[in-house]
Amino acid sequence: MHIVETANLTKRFGDLxxxxxxxxxxxxxxxxxxxxxxxxxxxxxxxxLTTLLPPTAGKARIAGFDxxxxxxxxxxxxxxxxxxxxxxxxxxxxxxxxxxxxxxDLPPKERAPRIEEALQVMGLTDAKDRLVRTYxxxxxxxxxxxxSMIHRPxxxxxxxxxxxxxxLARNAVWDYIRRLRTEYGMTILLTTHYMEEAxxxxxxxxxxxxxxxxxxxxPKDLERAVAEETGSNGITLNEVFAHYTGGELDSGGNYRDxxxxxxxxxxxx
Amino acid sequence: MTRPGYAExxxxxxxxxxxxxxxxxVAVPRYLRSYAAKxxxxxxxxxxxxxxxxxxxxxxxxxxxxxxxxxGEVFTQARVIDTGPYPYIAFITPGILAQSVxxxxxxxxxxxxxxxxxxxxxxxxxxxxxxxxxxxxxxLSAGLRGLxxxxxxxxxxxxxxxxxxxxxLALLGVLAVVLLGAALFATLSLIxxxxxxxxxxxxxxxxxxxxxxxxxxxxxxxxxxxxxxxQAIAVGNPMTYMVDAARSLMxxxxxxxxxxxxxxxxxxGFVAVLLxxxxxxxxGLVR
Numbered sequence: 001m002h003i004v005e006t007a008n009l010t011k012r013f014g015d016l017x018x019x020x021x022x023x024x025x026x027x028x029x030x031x032x033x034x035x036x037x038x039x040x041x042x043x044x045x046x047x048x049l050t051t052l053l054p055p056t057a058g059k060a061r062i063a064g065f066d067x068x069x070x071x072x073x074x075x076x077x078x079x080x081x082x083x084x085x086x087x088x089x090x091x092x093x094x095x096x097x098x099x100x101x102x103x104x105d106l107p108p109k110e111r112a113p114r115i116e117e118a119l120q121v122m123g124l125t126d127a128k129d130r131l132v133r134t135y136x137x138x139x140x141x142x143x144x145x146x147x148s149m150i151h152r153p154x155x156x157x158x159x160x161x162x163x164x165x166x167x168l169a170r171n172a173v174w175d176y177i178r179r180l181r182t183e184y185g186m187t188i189l190l191t192t193h194y195m196e197e198a199x200x201x202x203x204x205x206x207x208x209x210x211x212x213x214x215x216x217x218x219p220k221d222l223e224r225a226v227a228e229e230t231g232s233n234g235i236t237l238n239e240v241f242a243h244y245t246g247g248e249l250d251s252g253g254n255y256r257d258x259x260x261x262x263x264x265x266x267x268x269x
Numbered sequence: 270m271t272r273p274g275y276a277e278x279x280x281x282x283x284x285x286x287x288x289x290x291x292x293x294x295v296a297v298p299r300y301l302r303s304y305a306a307k308x309x310x311x312x313x314x315x316x317x318x319x320x321x322x323x324x325x326x327x328x329x330x331x332x333x334x335x336x337x338x339x340x341g342e343v344f345t346q347a348r349v350i351d352t353g354p355y356p357y358i359a360f361i362t363p364g365i366l367a368q369s370v371x372x373x374x375x376x377x378x379x380x381x382x383x384x385x386x387x388x389x390x391x392x393x394x395x396x397x398x399x400x401x402x403x404x405x406x407x408x409l410s411a412g413l414r415g416l417x418x419x420x421x422x423x424x425x426x427x428x429x430x431x432x433x434x435x436x437x438l439a440l441l442g443v444l445a446v447v448l449l450g451a452a453l454f455a456t457l458s459l460i461x462x463x464x465x466x467x468x469x470x471x472x473x474x475x476x477x478x479x480x481x482x483x484x485x486x487x488x489x490x491x492x493x494x495x496x497x498x499x500q501a502i503a504v505g506n507p508m509t510y511m512v513d514a515a516r517s518l519m520x521x522x523x524x525x526x527x528x529x530x531x532x533x534x535x536x537x538g539f540v541a542v543l544l545x546x547x548x549x550x551x552x553g554l555v556r
Contacts, residue, residue: 091314103307105397
């Protein structure tokens with residue numbers, strides 16, 4: 001069964017086609033990676049699937065609900081952790097979770113136990129009463145994930161979950177992401193441009209380039225396919241990425257993206 | 270450790286399509302309760318923020334204090350503005366209360382742009398929350414900040430010897446006026462923020478907006494002494510109705526320009542219309 005189904009999903013901003021007839025299915029329970037260079041359209045896809053941005057053309061369904069006709073049912077079924085910093089530094093960890101417990105309609109009696117559980121699952125119980133601006137980057141990311149799973153969504157969107165984190169914090173976040181899958185059976189759709197992240201976490205990956213889907217499969221399958229095509233051995237996912245995105249590892253992006261990524265990195269670091 | 274999985278019964282909160290008349294009958298109150306709880310969530314969040322760091326409330330107190338103690342006292346001595354049987358300082362006390370609420374609320378759009386520059390707003394928008402409930406939550410949060418100005422202005426007025434109406438109903442009325450006024454200007458500010466989208470542009474427009482709202486109103490002089498063209502603007506300015514209501518409720522025996530029912534109706538009307546527009550515009554901030 002598919003929890004995400006898109007058919008020719010398209011988004012145009014004026015002359016620019018950010019997402020071009022994007023068709024993809026994600027299975028229930030899998031951890032799926034959306035890869036691509038900056039400006040490939042990953043975040044635009046996520047924004048459409050999370051109902052923040054209406055598509056120009058095409059269709060998408062989340063957990064069986066059409067994103068345009070049943071946005072509230074979609075929103076109830078998903079959790080979303082944006083790439084940019086989304087926890088409020090002027091509140092404590094607990095208070096950050098309480099707002100979302102209310103916005104997700106948890107009954108008053110269930111709020112406290114759910115918040116405690118989310119804190120525990122993300123390893124933040126001891127820090128719950130501290131202001132978030134005193135948290136480390138890894139702790140902030142875990143809190144943001146906790147905020148997005150408080151209503152136990154079936155599907156979690158993680159947009160660049162470890163951008164700006166040092167390797168240790170990154171490993172810790174990976175462990176917590178795995179727990180969401182094993183303990184809650186959540187489907188996870190993440191975007192990343194770290195190939196190592198895709199390789200460790202994702203069963204299947206899709207590579208996007210200039211708004212289009214350019215490759216889809218398990219990391220192993222893609223490596224094999226590129227090895228056959230190019231006739232070379234020992235292809236890594238990095239090379240797969242370069243192969244399907246025209247080798248431009250550093251293409252795309254603009255001043256606004258760059259300043260945003262840097263700012264996020266600075267805040268998290 | 271076993272935890273319950275995701276396969277929980279779907280809770281119908283009224284925004285899924287209700288079935289038949291009976292379905293609607295159950296769905297509507299449920300929807301309203303959920304709507305109120307969500308707006309309240311944002312107000313509670315604001316209260317927690319203010320509790321952690323009340324410095325902004327303190328710095329907000331400087332400006333109204335200056336207006337009353339310096340401007341008010343000087344013009345009371347000068348006796349150049351005809352304010353009927355009330356000393357000038359009494360006349361402008363409600364005006365300065367309204368002004369300080371305006372200043373607190375009109376920069377709410379900056380906070381919204383800040384929350385957008387972070388991803389906080391994106392995450393709010395991805396929850397099943399009606400957009401107008403988010404805007405109402407922000408509007409009432411501004412109201413909460415506005416209420417702190419009431420305490421300050423009353424304290425200053427007492428210190429300056431202004432005779433105030435202490436009838437509990439009148440005091441409640443003042444709180445209501447402040448809440449409505451703050452909600453009105455905060456929502457207006459959110460709409461502008463949604464249109465201009467960047468802090469730099471907003472700062473310019475915020476300044477540009479505040480001055481006419483303040484000076485083209487009856488806050489610090491009666492409408493009667495204005496030139497006709499300015500009077501015409503003042504009559505369409507919601508600030509005028511906020512000040513008129515505050516003045517009628519704060520000064521003993523003051524007969525308002527329009528009467529409280531009209532003042533409140535105008536303020537409520539503005540808030541309702543702006544909320545509807547705001548609900549539409551707010552989403553644009555995250556696109």
